[in-house]
Amino acid sequence: MRLNLLSKILIWVFINILVLGVVLYFIFNLQFRFSPNSPLIGAAEERLEIIAALISSESAEKTRAERDEVVKRYSDKYGVEFTVFANSGEQLAGKPIKLPEKIKNSLGRKFRPPPGMPDRKNLPRPPPGQQIRIESTSNPSFYWAISRIPIREKGLSRPIASAVVAYSDSITGNGLFYDPKPWIGTILIILGISFIIWFPFVRGLNKSVSALTSATGQIADENFSVRVDEKRSDEIGRLGKSINHLAERLSGFVHGQKRFLGDISHELNSPLARMNWALSILESRVKQEDQRYIDDVREEIQLMSKLVDELLSYSKAGIKGSKIRMENVDIEDVVDEIVGREKLFQGEIKVKIEDGIKIRANRKLFSRALSNVVSNAIRYAGEDGEINILAEEEYGLVKIKVTDSGDGVPEKELSRIFDPLYRVEKDRARQTGGTGLGLAIVKTCVEACEGKVSARNLYPKGFEVSFTMKSADAYQANPIAELKDI
Numbered sequence: 001m002r003l004n005l006l007s008k009i010l011i012w013v014f015i016n017i018l019v020l021g022v023v024l025y026f027i028f029n030l031q032f033r034f035s036p037n038s039p040l041i042g043a044a045e046e047r048l049e050i051i052a053a054l055i056s057s058e059s060a061e062k063t064r065a066e067r068d069e070v071v072k073r074y075s076d077k078y079g080v081e082f083t084v085f086a087n088s089g090e091q092l093a094g095k096p097i098k099l100p101e102k103i104k105n106s107l108g109r110k111f112r113p114p115p116g117m118p119d120r121k122n123l124p125r126p127p128p129g130q131q132i133r134i135e136s137t138s139n140p141s142f143y144w145a146i147s148r149i150p151i152r153e154k155g156l157s158r159p160i161a162s163a164v165v166a167y168s169d170s171i172t173g174n175g176l177f178y179d180p181k182p183w184i185g186t187i188l189i190i191l192g193i194s195f196i197i198w199f200p201f202v203r204g205l206n207k208s209v210s211a212l213t214s215a216t217g218q219i220a221d222e223n224f225s226v227r228v229d230e231k232r233s234d235e236i237g238r239l240g241k242s243i244n245h246l247a248e249r250l251s252g253f254v255h256g257q258k259r260f261l262g263d264i265s266h267e268l269n270s271p272l273a274r275m276n277w278a279l280s281i282l283e284s285r286v287k288q289e290d291q292r293y294i295d296d297v298r299e300e301i302q303l304m305s306k307l308v309d310e311l312l313s314y315s316k317a318g319i320k321g322s323k324i325r326m327e328n329v330d331i332e333d334v335v336d337e338i339v340g341r342e343k344l345f346q347g348e349i350k351v352k353i354e355d356g357i358k359i360r361a362n363r364k365l366f367s368r369a370l371s372n373v374v375s376n377a378i379r380y381a382g383e384d385g386e387i388n389i390l391a392e393e394e395y396g397l398v399k400i401k402v403t404d405s406g407d408g409v410p411e412k413e414l415s416r417i418f419d420p421l422y423r424v425e426k427d428r429a430r431q432t433g434g435t436g437l438g439l440a441i442v443k444t445c446v447e448a449c450e451g452k453v454s455a456r457n458l459y460p461k462g463f464e465v466s467f468t469m470k471s472a473d474a475y476q477a478n479p480i481a482e483l484k485d486i
Helices: 005-034 043-058 064-078 101-107 181-220 235-283 288-318 331-341 363-381 411-416 438-448 472-477
Strands: 081-086 091-093 132-138 141-151 160-168 327-330 348-353 358-361 386-394 397-404 452-457 463-470
Touching: 005 181, 043 064, 043 081, 043 141, 043 160, 064 081, 064 091, 081 141, 101 132, 101 141, 101 160, 181 235, 235 288, 327 331, 327 363, 331 348, 331 363, 331 386, 358 363, 358 463, 358 472, 363 386, 363 397, 363 438, 363 463, 411 452, 438 452, 438 463
Parallel strands: 348 386
Antiparallel strands: 081 091, 081 160, 132 141, 141 160, 327 358, 386 397, 397 463, 452 463
16 A cells, blocks of 8 residues: 555554553553552652641640650651641641741631532541642742641540641652652653654654665766665655656766767867868968968867867766776876976976875876866966965875965856856856866766865965875775775
C-alpha cells in the first residue's frame, strides 16, 4: 500500500497515543489494585492523616510540654513545622506562632460531604483525604496543611475538636505535602515511549532527506553518477526517483554537449589551418599599403584558433569516457615550470610550498588548470601586482592557493565564474581578455583529477582561487577513499 508522508505521520501519531493510553491504563490499574489510595492520587493526604492520627494518639492526656515534645519530634523527622490548634484558635502544642487570618478561619470550617455521601453524624470521621485542607499565604509566604484530630486532655470527658497545622516555605513540604516523584516517573516513561516510537521514523526520514540533499549538491557540482535510494513509496521515494532521472538526463546533456564541442572544435581546426596557409600565400602578393588588412585577418584567425583550442581542451577535460591516468605529481616542479613561462610579467610571484608535497592527479590536466589560474591572476593583478602561490598539506588533503592583488570579482558573479563561456565583462571585447573558458577548463581539469576548486574575494583587495586535492601519501594509505572521506 502506498502512503504519503502526511498519512505516515498521522498513523505514527495515532500509534503513539494508543500505546501511551495502554501503558497509562496498566499503570493506574496496578496502582488501584495494590491500594485504594494510590501514590498517584492521594499519597500526600494519606501521609498527613497518618501523622495527624499518631500525634493525636501520642498527645492524649499529656501536658502542654509533653505535647510540644511530641510535635517537635515529628517536625524534626519530616522537616516541616507541626503545631496543634483548637478549632477556637487556641494553640495546644508546637512552637508558638500567630496564624494568618486565612488559616485561622479554615480551622472553624465544618466538613461538608459531597453530594450523595451520607450525613457526617452517621460517620465516625470524614473519609480519607476529605479531612485535609491545603492552603497558601503570602504574608508570611508559607504553605499550610490542616488535618482535623481530637485532643484528649486530663479531666475532660470529651475531646477537644482540634487540628494539626503543618506549615513549610516549600510547596512540596519536603515531600510531605506533595511528592512529585511518581509524576516525574510517569512523565519520563511517557517521554521514553514516545522517543522509542518516533526515533526510528524520524531517523529514517532524516536519513532520506540528508541523502537527497547530498545527492542534489553533488549533481550541482556536476557529479552526475550519484544515485539515491528509490525504495520508499512516499513523496520522498518519488523525489528520489525524480532526482535519479534528473541526474541521468543531465549527464547525457552535459557529456553530449562537451562531446559536440569537441567534435566541432576538431572539425574547425582543418579549415583554420587552410585559412592560415592561404593567408600566408596572399600576404606575399598584396601591396604594402594593403598589408594592414592581412594583419587584421591574421589576428581574427588567431583569436578563432585560440577559442577552438580552448573548446577542445574543455571538452577533453570534461568527458570521462576513458580512464584518466593518475600519478604522483610534485607540485613544486609544476609551479616552477609555470612560473618560468611567465618571464614577461613585471610583478612579483611569491611561491611558498612545503617540501616534498605531492598530489595524486594527472600531471597534464593539473598543470593546465594551475597555468590558467596563474595567467588569470597575472592578467588582473596589473603589471606591478603581487601574486602568491601557496601549497600546504593537512589531514591527507593538499590545499593549493593562488592569490592576486587585483580588484576581485563582484560577489554575485562568484557562483558563475566557473561556468563555460561566462565572462564578467559582458561586452566580450578583445581588449578585456579571454574567451570565458579559462576557469571552466580549470574546474573540469581539477574535477577530472578527483579534486575540488573554489574562489573567493580577499579583503580589502585581492582574489583567491584554491584547489583541494588528495595527497599522494593519503592515496597510498587508502587508495579507494573519496576526497570527502579523507
